[in-house]
Amino acid sequence: MAHLAPYPGMPKHMEPMGFPGERVENWQQKGVEKLGELLKKYRSLQVYLDICVKCGACTDKCHYYLGTQDANNMPVQRAELMRSVYRRYFTPAGKMFPGLVNAVDFDEETLQKWFTYFHQCSQCRRCSVFCPFGIDTAEITMAAREIMNAIGVGHKYSVEIIGKVHQIGNNLGIPKPALKGTLEFLEEEILDSTGHDVRLPLDQPGADVLLVAPSADFFSEPHIQSLMGYAKVFHQAGISFTISSYASEAANFGMFIGSYEHQKKIAKRVVEQARDLKVKRLVVGECGHAWRVAYSFWNTLNGPLDFLDPRYPAPQHICEFTHDLLQRGALSLDKEANDNYRVTFHDSCNVARATRMGPKAGGQFEIPRDLIRASCNHFVDMDEDTIHEKTFCCGGGGGLLTDELMDLRIRGALPRVTALKRVMESDKVNFMALICAICKAQFSKVLPMYGISMDVVGGVHQLVSNAIQLGAKKGVV
Amino acid sequence: MLTFLAYFVATIFLIGFLSRIFVYARSPAPLKIPTTPAPTTRLGVIWRLVTEVVFFNSLFKSDKLAWAGGLAFHATLAVVLIRHARYFVDPMPAFVGPLQIIGIVAGVVMAAALAFLLLRRLVFERVRYISSRADYGILFLLLGIAFSGLLMDFVLRPNIVAIKTQLMTMWSSVTGLPPVNSAGDVMFLLHLLLVGALLVIFPFSKLMHAGGLFFSPTRNQVDNPREKRHVAPWAKALD
Numbered sequence: 001m002a003h004l005a006p007y008p009g010m011p012k013h014m015e016p017m018g019f020p021g022e023r024v025e026n027w028q029q030k031g032v033e034k035l036g037e038l039l040k041k042y043r044s045l046q047v048y049l050d051i052c053v054k055c056g057a058c059t060d061k062c063h064y065y066l067g068t069q070d071a072n073n074m075p076v077q078r079a080e081l082m083r084s085v086y087r088r089y090f091t092p093a094g095k096m097f098p099g100l101v102n103a104v105d106f107d108e109e110t111l112q113k114w115f116t117y118f119h120q121c122s123q124c125r126r127c128s129v130f131c132p133f134g135i136d137t138a139e140i141t142m143a144a145r146e147i148m149n150a151i152g153v154g155h156k157y158s159v160e161i162i163g164k165v166h167q168i169g170n171n172l173g174i175p176k177p178a179l180k181g182t183l184e185f186l187e188e189e190i191l192d193s194t195g196h197d198v199r200l201p202l203d204q205p206g207a208d209v210l211l212v213a214p215s216a217d218f219f220s221e222p223h224i225q226s227l228m229g230y231a232k233v234f235h236q237a238g239i240s241f242t243i244s245s246y247a248s249e250a251a252n253f254g255m256f257i258g259s260y261e262h263q264k265k266i267a268k269r270v271v272e273q274a275r276d277l278k279v280k281r282l283v284v285g286e287c288g289h290a291w292r293v294a295y296s297f298w299n300t301l302n303g304p305l306d307f308l309d310p311r312y313p314a315p316q317h318i319c320e321f322t323h324d325l326l327q328r329g330a331l332s333l334d335k336e337a338n339d340n341y342r343v344t345f346h347d348s349c350n351v352a353r354a355t356r357m358g359p360k361a362g363g364q365f366e367i368p369r370d371l372i373r374a375s376c377n378h379f380v381d382m383d384e385d386t387i388h389e390k391t392f393c394c395g396g397g398g399g400l401l402t403d404e405l406m407d408l409r410i411r412g413a414l415p416r417v418t419a420l421k422r423v424m425e426s427d428k429v430n431f432m433a434l435i436c437a438i439c440k441a442q443f444s445k446v447l448p449m450y451g452i453s454m455d456v457v458g459g460v461h462q463l464v465s466n467a468i469q470l471g472a473k474k475g476v477v
Numbered sequence: 478m479l480t481f482l483a484y485f486v487a488t489i490f491l492i493g494f495l496s497r498i499f500v501y502a503r504s505p506a507p508l509k510i511p512t513t514p515a516p517t518t519r520l521g522v523i524w525r526l527v528t529e530v531v532f533f534n535s536l537f538k539s540d541k542l543a544w545a546g547g548l549a550f551h552a553t554l555a556v557v558l559i560r561h562a563r564y565f566v567d568p569m570p571a572f573v574g575p576l577q578i579i580g581i582v583a584g585v586v587m588a589a590a591l592a593f594l595l596l597r598r599l600v601f602e603r604v605r606y607i608s609s610r611a612d613y614g615i616l617f618l619l620l621g622i623a624f625s626g627l628l629m630d631f632v633l634r635p636n637i638v639a640i641k642t643q644l645m646t647m648w649s650s651v652t653g654l655p656p657v658n659s660a661g662d663v664m665f666l667l668h669l670l671l672v673g674a675l676l677v678i679f680p681f682s683k684l685m686h687a688g689g690l691f692f693s694p695t696r697n698q699v700d701n702p703r704e705k706r707h708v709a710p711w712a713k714a715l716d
Contacts, residue, residue, distance in 0.1 A: 042504065050683075076607050131539075132533055264715060300712070361515060
């Protein structure tokens with residue numbers, strides 16, 4: 001099948017990352033050694049390779065399995081691609097009786113399967129919700145990608161993007177002048193449509209908040225609508241903020257390739273900028289895995305973030321930020337502004353299963369829904385087996401949002417689209433609100449393949465942006 | 478001979494099991510990765526693990542048949558093991574006596590649950606596809622243990638009093654051998670050997686889920702990464 005395997009990384013992508021430019025000569029030995037090294041560094045990997053009992057509970061939980069019906073996309077089988085190698089080289093049973101316990105050599109055929117199927121996992125962790133032991137395939141996929149990078153067998157899309165962040169500061173490679181131009185254009189746009197002088201400042205020292213958004217928010221539709229939404233919220237609340245041209249990216253593809261070092265290096269730009277610009281708060285825009293890295297890892301990677309205002313969570317999600325203002329009465333939202341929409345909400349996988357918002361467990365489900373309900377009159381949830389921690393991935397996460405994987409992306413979106421279509425029919429839903437840049441890009445591209453218009457998707461702050469009454473209140477700080 | 482074997486089995490099991498646990502405990506968890514929504518306190522995490530171990534919470538969400546079969550097997554296994562104290566401990570603890578009937582019923586249910594799990598593995602296409610010879614091997618071993626045990630209860634009764642007398646001396650004497658005078662006594666030896674085989678493969682197989690579950694970071698971590706910095710020793714070196 002075409003469009004189901006990724007393009008390999010070329011030397012020009014791999015070498016600047018510190019990876020071998022092409023497959024190293026003794027790759028089998030090096031790969032096994034790298035696996036041994038990771039087993040000592042990651043308890044998750046060690047435990048998860050050991051304890052699966054093959055109960056089969058996960059077999060029908062992966063969106064890629066449901067979309068492709070390919071047995072290697074059952075989470076247990078995907079992990080088995082690594083477990084069979086692990087058994088061969090690291091367990092007595094696999095060394096002595098490989099046939100009995102299904103242990104295989106790390107050979108050409110195995111490597112090809114690894115390259116294909118560890119790039120058919122979006123690290124969405126849905127399987128980890130359903131596993132009786134919480135086995136998280138994302139941990140295994142990340143390790144596999146790290147092993148492959150170590151032997152010079154990389155995935156072009158992810159390594160190329162990480163290269164752009166290190167060089168330019170964001171995934172899209174947007175240089176400072178272009179960024180500045182865009183923000184000025186958006187300021188005019190908001191002035192024209194609302195009559196209010198809403199600012200989108202760049203590199204402003206001493207601002208209260210450093211806003212770190214996914215770089216797609218600066219250029220793509222519908223992402224840009226949410227960016228205008230964030231700006232209106234800051235404006236209305238009277239809280240000054242700035243965007244940084246040096247740290248103009250919330251996304252962190254270091255996670256997708258399982259590299260602690262690259263994650264740390266990418267995240268470092270943000271924390272450094274927060275210090276340099278002397279901001280008091282760090283707020284992260286609508287992006288799923290970015291929020292995972294920010295919420296779960298920033299403190300670990302480049303913390304402590306104790307130079308920020310201790311009265312607020314550090315970092316804070318833009319939904320938490322807006323929700324807090326709403327509860328304190330700083331914002332007026334006119335629900336009728338969104339009366340042309342009947343809205344549902346797609347929980348992004350990383351937000352739902354790897355982070356939290358607010359003080360209570362499950363706040364990551366309630367806070368965005370509260371914002372939607374405050375911004376529109378018609379809200380309905382999709383099938384309960386497809387929301388909250390049981391949500392389906394959009395099909396484009398984990399570093400798979402690339403054209404050569406289009407077939408896979410279309411198939412992977414099937415479970416979500418099925419649930420969406422149901423509410424479109426039963427409840428006349430015509431808008432699916434999102435809080436992830438990858439979800440937005442993926443659905444805009446893939447929904448038309450299912451006969452659904454791409455403008456059915458947009459951000460939660462797009463709804464807020466439509467509903468917010470600028471100048472209605474004085475705002476609070 | 479049997480004494481030697483018993484010590485051998487016990488040694489492999491204990492050293493093997495503990496060394497795996499040692500490996501799990503020693504390996505660092507460099508990042509916070511609880512599957513959320515997750516408890517925000519240590520106490521909450523303990524409760525999460527209790528619900529997983531006692532009620533198989535996650536499995537209940539994902540697969541009702543595997544949950545029913547798995548829970549029935551593990552719960553009855555626990556009762557059966559407690560009932561077995563009457564064969565090892567002298568004098569017998571008072572609470573074990575009344576467990577006799579419950580224990581035997583549990584044994585029957587356990588065998589049925591194992592048969593059900595085997596059937597499920599064979600009948601459902603996806604589960605059959607992922608099953609290896611080792612998966613069937615362990616199920617057959619458990620079934621062998623359950624059936625040989627039940628046979629001794631219902632059909633081929635061994636001379637249990639003589640066996641217990643011998644077992645009690647076994648740990649202090651190498652000459653003690655259980656009597657082999659009837660088909661029941663042979664069945665007892667078979668039962669014992671199968672249990673020995675299970676214990677020997679335990680540390681080297683998926684049976685390690687018994688200890689490993691407690692070390693699963695997605696289940697045993699507190700969801701507090703913003704409040705508490707969490708750095709593994711090897712990651713500290715990168716700071």
